[in-house]
Amino acid sequence: MPIIKLSKGTVPILRMLHTKCRSRFYPRTDNTVTRTEVPDEKVPWEVKWDRYYPTTYTAPFIKGQSWADPEVTDTNFHPKWNSIDGNVNRVSHMGVYKVNPFPLNPMGRTGLQGRGVLGRWGPNHAADPIVTRWKRSEAQEVELNFETKKPILQFVAIQRRDTGEWAIPGGMVDPGEKVTSTLKREFMEEALNSLECSESEREKSKSMIEKFFNDGYEVYRGYVDDHRNTDNAWMETVAVNFHDENGTSVGAFALSAGDDAVNVHWMDISKNLLLYASHNDLIEKVVAKHNAHW
Ligand code: RP5
Numbered sequence: 001m002p003i004i005k006l007s008k009g010t011v012p013i014l015r016m017l018h019t020k021c022r023s024r025f026y027p028r029t030d031n032t033v034t035r036t037e038v039p040d041e042k043v044p045w046e047v048k049w050d051r052y053y054p055t056t057y058t059a060p061f062i063k064g065q066s067w068a069d070p071e072v073t074d075t076n077f078h079p080k081w082n083s084i085d086g087n088v089n090r091v092s093h094m095g096v097y098k099v100n101p102f103p104l105n106p107m108g109r110t111g112l113q114g115r116g117v118l119g120r121w122g123p124n125h126a127a128d129p130i131v132t133r134w135k136r137s138e139a140q141e142v143e144l145n146f147e148t149k150k151p152i153l154q155f156v157a158i159q160r161r162d163t164g165e166w167a168i169p170g171g172m173v174d175p176g177e178k179v180t181s182t183l184k185r186e187f188m189e190e191a192l193n194s195l196e197c198s199e200s201e202r203e204k205s206k207s208m209i210e211k212f213f214n215d216g217y218e219v220y221r222g223y224v225d226d227h228r229n230t231d232n233a234w235m236e237t238v239a240v241n242f243h244d245e246n247g248t249s250v251g252a253f254a255l256s257a258g259d260d261a262v263n264v265h266w267m268d269i270s271k272n273l274l275l276y277a278s279h280n281d282l283i284e285k286v287v288a289k290h291n292a293h294w
């Protein structure tokens with residue numbers, strides 16, 4: 001994400017700028033919903049913009065879904081913003097968000113108000129399992145990049161059914177679900193096709209994943225620059241790295257795409273990756289941790 005410098009009094013504030021959620025067309029609308037154009041300098045709410053009248057859009061199909069909030073105008077809806085609200089986590093990793101009268105995106109304007117295709121007003125929580133191993137030759141030697149002389153990491157990447165982009169096999173945290181469970185569930189569904197495999201295969205991958213996912217390293221928790229974000233609803237994630245140093249546990253397991261994924265494979269990591277949402281930034285953090293080639 002690029003950075004913008006704002007001046008508040010004499011103290012300059014550096015702010016990461018979201019860009020993907022300011023793209024012209026809103027997703028899953030056949031390009032019929034267009035965001036209001038928000039120039040970089042007008043992204044922060046602190047910058048006055050009296051004539052900001054963004055497009056309003058909430059996808060009709062989210063109405064009545066168990067995973068979605070009702071309209072704020074619904075008289076039976078009494079959300080506890082910035083709180084754990086029953087089973088729904090309305091707390092942002094980014095701190096306390098403003099509500100006016102809807103939650104306001106903590107990273108600023110997106111050119112679209114309403115919820116778009118997101119279910120929750122405010123933060124929509126996800127979890128991203130970043131499963132890595134070293135790239136090895138046939139002789140099982142760790143491969144070095146010929147320029148940086150650093151070892152090459154690989155991660156389990158899925159191709160998303162909705163956009164066709166390659167991504168970390170993450171997903172939404174279900175109401176009341178622990179992030180540690182979401183990480184395992186999403187990996188099993190999207191990278192091991194647990195929803196469609198036989199009972200015995202599922203048990204085998206489950207016991208391997210239970211053991212392997214015991215030892216994770218959190219690389220990030222916070223806002224995601226997801227193209228679905230709006231002024232009032234946005235994605236946040238907890239990204240955790242699970243590394244198979246010897247390539248003998250998950251690194252040796254057969255991958256199979258399932259659920260929201262159409263393809264899966266071990267992808268070589270470098271700065272040339274073009275991944276979904278903020279996933280490049282998440283992968284870069286893993287590279288730094290392992291001092292791998294980038
Ligand atoms: C991204 O969307 C998160 O980083 C996570 O990977 C993903 C969750 O949404 P779904 O894959 O469930 O659509 O913002």
